[in-house]
C-alpha cells in the first residue's frame with residue numbers, strides 16, 4: 618500500500634498492522650470523507666479528529682508520528698489501502714500442521730526461563746485459537 622508520504626514498509630510493522638485492524642472497527646457513521654481534498658473528520662471516543670493521509674489530530678498520531686487507525690481508515694475510504702491478506706487454505710493447513718512444533722518451541726523457552734508461565738499460556742492459547 619502506498620499513500621501519503623509514508624515509507625511503504627512501515628505498514629507491515631506489527632504496531633501498524635494492529636492499527637489497520639482497529640481502523641476497520643470505526644463505525645461508518647463516525648467518518649465524514651472529503652474525497653476531493655483527501656481529508657476526513659472522524660469522531661472517536663475522545664473527540665473529533667482532522668485526518669489527512671499524512672497527519673491526524675489524535676493522541677496516537679501526535680505521540681508516534683506514524684499512521685494511526687484514522688489515517689488507515691481514510692486511506693481505505695479513498696481506495697488506497699491494499700486488500701489485506703486473505704486466509705489461504707493451503708497455508709492455513711500448513712500452519713495447523715506445525716502448531717505442535719510452535720508450542721514445543723515456546724515450551725522450551727518457558728522451561729529455559731526465557732518467558733513466564735503466563736506468557737507461555739497466552740501464546741499457546743493464541744496458537745490454538747480459531
Ligand SMILES: [Zn+2]
Pocket residue numbers: 666673674675676677678685686687688
Ligand atoms: Zn488518528
